[in-house]
Amino acid sequence: MTPLGRIRRLPLSFQARLMLTVFGFVSLIFVIVAAVTSVMLNSVLEERLSQQVRSLVTEAGPWLIGSGAEDAPRVLDGLQVPPGTVLVLETADGDRSGAFVDDHFQIETLTTSQLAGLKLDRPEGQEQVRTMTVRGLGEFRVQAGEVPGGVVVMGMSTQEVRATIGELLTTITFATAAGLAVLGLAITVVIRQGLKPLRAVAETAQRVARQPLDQGVVSIEERVPAEQADARTEIGQVGAALNTLLDHVDASLTARQRNEERMRTFVADASHELRTPLASIRGYSELSLRDPSLSETTGQSLERIQAQSVRMTGLVEDLLLLARLDEGQELVYGAVDLTRLTLEAVADQRVAGPEHVWRVEVDEAPVIVAGDTARLNQVIANLLANARTHTPAGTTVTASLALDGMGSATRAILRVHDDGPGIDPALQGELFTRFARGDRSRARSTGGTGLGLAIVKAIVDAHHGEIRVTSRPGDTTFEVALPAKPVDPA
Structure with missing residues (x-):
């Protein structure tokens, strides 16, 4: 498995998953709001710009009567239009002239290459406004119109609209980042407080899991704090259930310990009591084997009794030793x-x-x-x-x-x-x-x-x-x- 595969399989905590989910949905909402707002605002601003273009064309009408292809700068100078205005005149013979008002209200004549790259369509109606790109100057919302002996195209730059949309998106981005930061802090505090009882349950379970419960005297003192085991909440119910479980386990371990102690005492007492009769059996069997009048069958039986008594004595001694070791006895350091x-x-x-x-x-x-x-x-x-x-x-x-x-x-x-x-x-x-x-x-x-x-x-x-x-x-x-x-x- 690749390291990336291992990273993808790493489990996330509930808090992390909850925060990622909230952040994801909130971020998605902000993105949708920003997209819808920018589209609507762009539409409104472009419509407003189109209306301004129509007004300019209307105002420029008297100035355009009798103008030639070379009169674009003169017309702009007479109109006193705002910065970002462009004017292109084309005669029936195809001659063109154009001018542009910059940010300092200076009139610049369009170059031959700029004019050559323009597509001046014949107007289909007085209300038609479209977008036209002028090399080196950007996009313009323009309206075409007919004048005696030619075509005029007049428009205004969309730079201000684009700048406004850009500022709006920048503002939304920073506001979104700040909002997510505040939201993250608030969610962290709320989730940490909300999961505090669950952490108490986990910590209690871990402390209990580290205790050696398989042998010796065992008493489980660990419990989930009462304030974290409120049965009126879902997580509190888990804490209360764990406390009840620990009570039952503690009682079971205590009962097990009592039974082990009783069994250990029984084994020790029984082993101790069996030593005397086993010693007697072994002694009498040895004494009886010394009788020369014993038959071969009786002698074999006594030898068998002696061997089994020796084996039983060893077993009893071993059991007695184990019982005393369990009680902490039998050692001389x-x-x-x-x-x-x-x-x-x-x-x-x-x-x-x-x-x-x-x-x-x-x-x-x-x-x-x-x-x-x-x-x-x-x-x-x-x-x-x-x-x-x-x-x-x-x-x-x-x-x-x-x-x-x-x-x-x-x-x-x-x-x-x-x-x-x-x-x-x-x-x-x-x-x-x-x-x-x-x-x-x-x-x-x-x-x-x-x-x-x-x-x-x-x-x-x-x-x-x-x-x-x-x-x-x-x-x-x-x-x-x-x-x-x-x-x-x-």
């Missing part, structure tokens, strides 16, 4: 050396997944952040375990750590990259939700609860950090950004 945690986590994964290729890229200087050591260790371990369990043997997994930014804006960037099959694009937006499973996109050797990445995100969020993932076949990267503490080189 201190200075955490992410470099050491990364090196240790990669070393652990080398033992747990020897079929993978493990690499680590860190600087010699330690990367220090403020946070909970155990939880940040859990973040790194979960991301590495996630790469190990969701990729086939032989996949290269690289953990890298670096600093980005300067001063108080410095961030620690932790990346876990693998060259495995990648994540289905349809699932990438759901990876960090609870109980999300990526079975359809990545090969798995073991099962999971679907809470690993949800826990990672909850811990990162609690540390005021960010986590994101980019993935395509052969290139998957999880990136964690955490606020870093500057390290004194000394």
Whole structure:
């Protein structure tokens, strides 16, 4: 698309469109008035000039009797006509003479070339007045008449008429410009005042749109001012309707928050209460497995019970951790050396997944952040375990750590990259939700609860950090950004 095409598609505000419409119609009206006025005035002035020409011809009649072709200057001098008068005499033999009265009442004789360019028609009637152009002098309204032995053409210049029309059009132009300026100022004030409630509605909606309404305690305090929400006006009705809508949304968010808090409390309480019976089940199963008199079938059943109790215990612990993180608990802040945690986590994964290729890229200087050591260790371990369990043997997994930014804006960037099959694009937006499973996109050797990445995100969020993932076949990267503490080189 060309730049001009893009410009044409730019939307105009309602105020701009309204002002353009008003200006367009008013300008059109002024143009029509100016055109009609100029045409009518021109007609009136030309008719008046024609009458003056007829009067001149009538007055000049006695002076023209017995005049020859060379007598045009004498006739004008005797008549004492106004400036702009022209007189042309033509004999039956075709000889011509002509004279013109200039603005200083001086009589000028028309040149041979000027006379040769004139078309002197024989008069068809005493009332006929037409326009004739004289080279170098302009247009004239003239009347032809017959005199003994020839034809006389006498007229007056239309310059004054044209000047009057020009002055009128100039006056109308300046008056139109001034009127449009005043009109534009008045329209701007009126429209701005009229659209003020609508702007208040838009600003309120924009402020509400910038609020994070998807999580946490949310209360919408923004409302359209009461003076801009008068239900007696059309725009005021929009403001009142928005206020009512915001009241309903605020009530819904409050109800949602209460339900989330109840659910969070329930999950925390249930998880806490389930820990004891699960520990008992696990303990009794372990104790029972030590009995040498158990049959093979009973032993297998007890082993199955023990395995499931271990799995259930892990799920309960994860749910309890998420619930406490949601409540802002479970974190014990201190200075955490992410470099050491990364090196240790990669070393652990080398033992747990020897079929993978493990690499680590860190600087010699330690990367220090403020946070909970155990939880940040859990973040790194979960991301590495996630790469190990969701990729086939032989996949290269690289953990890298670096600093980005300067001063108080410095961030620690932790990346876990693998060259495995990648994540289905349809699932990438759901990876960090609870109980999300990526079975359809990545090969798995073991099962999971679907809470690993949800826990990672909850811990990162609690540390005021960010986590994101980019993935395509052969290139998957999880990136964690955490606020870093500057390290004194000394």
